Amino acid sequence: MSSKLFNVADIFGEDVFNDSVMQERLPKKIYKKLKDTIGEGRELDLETADVIAHEMKEWAIEKGATHYTHWFQPLTGFTAEKHDSFISAPLPNGKVLMSFSGKELIKGEPDASSFPSGGLRATFEARGYTAWDCTSPAFVRKDAAGAILCIPTAFCSYTGEALDEKTPLLRSMEAVNKEALRLLRLFGNTTSKKVTPSVGPEQEYFLVDADKFLQRKDLIYTGRTLFGAMPPKGQELDDHYFGTIRQKIAGFMKDVNEELWKLGVAAKTQHNEVAPAQHELAPIYAEANIAVDHNQIIMKTLKKVACQHGLKCLLHEKPFAGVNGSGKHNNWSITTDDGINLLEPGKTPHENVQFLLVLSCILKAVDIHADLLRESAADPGNDHRLGANEAPPAIISVFLGEQLEDVVEQLISTGEATRSLKGGKLDTGVATLPDLTKDATDRNRTSPFAFTGNKFEFRMVGSRDSIAGPNVVLNTIVAEAFAEACDILETAEDFEMAVHDLIKEYLMKHQRIIFNGNGYSDEWVAEAERRGLPNIKSMVEAVPALTTDKAVGLFRRFHVFTKAELASRAEIKYENYAKAINIEARAMCDISAKQIIPAVVKYTKSLADTVLSVREAGADTSVQAELLTETTRLLKETKAAFTALSAVAVEATEKEEGKEQAEFYHFTVVPAMKALREPVDQLEMLVDKQMWPMPSYGDLLFEV
Incomplete structure (x- = not known):
């Protein structure tokens, strides 16, 4: 835990082999070759890689590094690494040299057989490769293992299939870059050379006391509470959101920021979130693949620093019933290498034809592929959030706001947009306050896919999930929409007329996806059904979207996924869901049998003894007897629900693995899990707190 003062500008990126370090340490010729490789997507030759590897090693050793690792993101949702030291074979004099070659930098060979492959690899087929992603800078991570040089890499099988999150992401970035450049050229832009999706993910998380965490087997095994009655106070008063950050939490946040800044992660915003003990950290935007890497670093850092402060960081989407869960808002935009944001509407969006075409293409993409976008945010934890009046509904819709919706309505109704709504001034009614410029559009926190000024905010992503999957989908579906628009416009005799007609056509065909109202309302569910929008309520129901003919054709066209890779991911998702619920069900049975039922039996004995003692004393025992009767009734319900859950949990393991089992x-x-939880939570409200076998919600949420 750090207490020293520091200047952010001095420490930012000090543990990153970033552009300034490379420019300083690499020969000019080598530096230029690397920059050309990054900028133009060319393959790096081994001679150049040798020079880079040597300088990277020397720099890392100066930082205290003894080992290096190819840091990759397999289909577990987490990162993986194998550490190798820099030492080479001992010399005759007993000393060793420290070496690191270009070959070792460019390619690694971890065992691929023990990572999820969804049938792409047989167990006996172990070979897999990691390949350096030179667009994401290497960094030195310092922890109990010492200092490790981490080299961001992609991970694929011996036969070339993607076994990770990053490879498809890089493919999708290439796809959207190619098609966006085609679109820009149609509008006369000959200077932009590259278009990159930029992402800013907002990370929500809970912090609880580490000692209390260790007293809850459900948190240890599953990351969420499987039992727990609501305390007298939850989030009703809205007093935690943006409230003053408590000193212990502030100290934690300070150390998190320092570690992240050293690693080049531009941690920008921190605040208390809606639920008690819930907080948020948001970085500045970065290119999509770097943002994915940085988010993994953020999650790892939150957990590590929490332990140093006697805390535990919970990244599960729903660690506590009855209060808001945690998401990860994925802010997505597309920008050129010379600073043009394709989602910037300007002051008069009705006159910005390029923006209107981009917007109409995105609306088309989201409408056609709403099922894929929904699936990209599907995980077991998110089933507790989506559509539960705290997160976006499970129905995909797009919020545009009053200004853009007005422009869209003009184009649809008359074929021409002649005005844009203005924001005006905000009148606070206080003479001493300055006049504030008001945006033309309010925000909508209930929308799953909301336009927020110059970007889209995809708000469905789960708090512990990699953001790679959602951005793969976003990049690819938008690339398809751009490509189809360019196919039409590139052959048009009258470009201005053709683009005008195409914008109107797309808006008319896909206006059903636009919704600016309350996404939590029952009325919207009915309206969405009338519009024909899919309402995919669970992960199990979302996974089939991956293997439809539509999805296979989309991803195959842009070389993002093969049909086999899509099938493997569907299989992995079914397996992950089944395994997650299996663990939760077994944990509930274990906790019920070994902790809750014995504790309640002990309490009923105490009550029975009390009834007898009070009766012998000649006093009224009606209250004690009533408590005993109610507790015994709930205990009987608990035992019956426990027996039922145990039986179906065993039956589940006998089902065929995959979709049927999930x-x-x-x-x-x-x-059956819900049926067991209900009587247990009622018992918690009756049983003596000293006898209850685990910390309560009140202990966890309010005693940090």
């Missing part, structure tokens, strides 16, 4: 867990095991 569906059984969702439609049969999950309801």
Whole structure:
């Protein structure tokens, strides 16, 4: 835990082999070759890689590094690494040399057989490769293992299939770059050479006391509370959101920021979130693949620093029932290498034809591929959030705001937009306050895909998920829409007329996806059904979107996924869901049998002894007897629900792995888990707190 003062500008990126370090340490010729490789997507030759590897090693050793690792992101949702030291074979004099070659930098060979592959690799087929992603800078991470040089890499099988999150992301970035440049050229832009999706993910998380965490097997095994009655106070008063940050939490945040800044992560915003013990950290935007890497670093850092402060960081989407869960708002935009944001509407968006075409293409993409976008945010934890009046609904819609909706309505109704709504001034009614410029559009926190000025905010992503998957989908579906628009416009005799007609056509065909109202309302559910929008309520119901003919054709066209890679990911998602629910069900049974039922039995004995003692003393025992009767009734319900859950949990393991098993867990095991939780939570409100076997919600949420 750090207490020293520091200047952010002095420490920012000090543990990153970034552009300034490379420019300083690499020969000019080598530096230029690397920059050309990054800028133009060319392959790096081994001679150049040798020079870079040597300088990277020397720099890392100066930082205290003894080992290096190819840091990659397999289909577990987490990162993976294997550490190798820099030492070479001992010399005759007993000393060793420290070496690191270009070959070692460019390619690694971890065992691929033990990572999820969804059938792409047999268990006996172990070979896999990691390949350096030179667009994401290497960094030195310092922890109990010492200092490790981490080299961001992609991970693929011996036969070339993607076994990770990063490879498809890089493919999708190439796709949207190619098609966006085609679109820009149509509008006379000959200077922009590259278009890159930029992402700024807002990370929500909970902090709880580490000692109390260790007293809850459900948190240890699953990351969320499987039992727990609501405390007298939750988030009703809205007093935690943006409230004063408590000193212990402030100290934690200070150390998180310092570590992140050293690693080049531009941590920008921190605040208390809606639920008690919930907080948020948001970085400045970065190119999509770097943003993905940085978000993994953020999650790892939050967990590590929390332990140093006697805390535990919970990244589960719904660690506590009854209060808001955690998401990760994925702010997405597309920008050129010379600073043009394609989602910037300007002061008069009705006159900005290029923006209107981009907007109409995105609306088309989201409407056609709403199922894929929904699936990209699907995980077992998100099933507790989406559509539960705290996160976006499970129905995909697009919020544009009053200004753009007005422009869209003009184009649809008359074929021409002649005005844009203005924001005006904000009148506070206080003479001493300055006049404030008011945006033309309010925000909508209930929308899953909201336009927020010059970007789209995809608000469905789960708090512990990699943001790679959602951005793969966003990049690819937008690339498709751009490509289809360019196919039409590139052959048009009258470009201005053709683009005008195409914008109107797309808006008319896909206006059903636009919704600016309350996404939490029952009325919207009914309206969405009338519009024909899909309402995909669970992860199990979302996964089939990956393997439709539409999805296969989309991803194959842009070389993002093969049909086999899509099938493997669907299989992995079904397996992950089944395994997650299996662990939760077994944990509930274990906690019930070994902790809750014995504690309640002990309490009922105490009550029975009290009834007998009070009766012998000649006093009224009606209250004690009533408590005993109610507790015994709930104990009986608990035992029956425990028996039922134990039986279906065993039955689930006998189902065929994949879709059938996942569906059984969702439609049969999950309801049995709910049936067990209900009497247990009622018992918690009756049983003596000293006898209850675990810390309560009040202990966890309000005693940090």
